Amino acid sequence: MNKTSPLAIMAMIGAAVLCFGILSVDAADNGWITGTVKYEGTPPKPRPVDITKDKEVCGLKPHFEEDLIVGANGGIANAVVYVADAKAKPKPETVIFDQKGCDYEPHVLAFAAGSTIQIKNDDGILHNIHTYSTKNPPINIAQPQFKKVIAVKVEKPELIKVTCDAHGWMKGWWFSAANPYYAVTDKNGNFTIKDVPPGNYEVTVWQEKLGEQKHQVSVKAGAPTTLDVSMKPKA
Numbered sequence: 412m413n414k415t416s417p418l419a420i421m422a423m424i425g426a427a428v429l430c431f432g433i434l435s436v437d438a439a440d441n442g443w444i445t446g447t448v449k450y451e452g453t454p455p456k457p458r459p460v461d462i463t464k465d466k467e468v469c470g471l472k473p474h475f476e477e478d479l480i481v482g483a484n485g486g487i488a489n490a491v492v493y494v495a496d497a498k499a500k501p502k503p504e505t506v507i508f509d510q511k512g513c514d515y516e517p518h519v520l521a522f523a524a525g526s527t528i529q530i531k532n533d534d535g536i537l538h539n540i541h542t543y544s545t546k547n548p549p550i551n552i553a554q555p556q557f558k559k560v561i562a563v564k565v566e567k568p569e570l571i572k573v574t575c576d577a578h579g580w581m582k583g584w585w586f587s588a589a590n591p592y593y594a595v596t597d598k599n600g601n602f603t604i605k606d607v608p609p610g611n612y613e614v615t616v617w618q619e620k621l622g623e624q625k626h627q628v629s630v631k632a633g634a635p636t637t638l639d640v641s642m643k644p645k646a
């Protein structure tokens with residue numbers, strides 16, 4: 412009879428534990444940061460924008476200033492929440508920045524550094540993409556009606572203002588992230604940053620009109636870390 416020695420069994424168990432240990436280092440061991448960014452005080456009323464050009468296309472819907480959009484629950488849309496000090500490589504992808512009805516969709520586009528931005532022109536009129544970047548090469552290109560898509564790559568992490576020189580009310584932002592840990596708040600101010608390895612981090616919350624806040628968080632394996640933030644106008 413082939414007897415397995417207790418030592419060999421121990422070694423096998425040990426190997427199995429080690430193996431399981433290695434295999435289980437995946438998303439289940441990560442945590443996530445979730446919460447709401449809210450407006451402190453009485454939310455501002457929507458401010459209509461005057462459409463002064465290409466009214467037959469741009470005037471088909473009412474336009475409002477988008478620099479501070481507060482939802483019914485007081486949540487702030489389009490705030491960027493990111494973990495600036497996390498050490499992980501960004502995961503580039505292809506994302507869409509659409510010019511639709513003479514607005515940008517989305518108003519704030521977040522992506523990993525190295526991503527390709529497909530700038531779409533759905534309007535059949537001339538737009539112009541003008542980025543105010545300093546770390547990446549600035550872009551200032553016309554996009555006539557026949558050019559449905561222009562693709563650009565943003566290599567470096569940066570927060571970039573984007574405007575259209577043809578339509579002064581068209582303003583947007585690109586957030587090029589240094590690592591995979593970022594999110595943009597939805598229309599109710601909610602956000603979730605998924606798959607964050609356990610550890611202590613500094614989380615930055617940025618809103619174009621209200622500025623920046625920094626918060627210390629501690630992320631635990633397999634569990635949510637709640638980060639609720641309130642922002643108010645700069646003094």
Ligand SMILES: [Cu+2]
Pocket residue numbers: 513537538539575576577578581
């Ligand atoms: Cu335009």
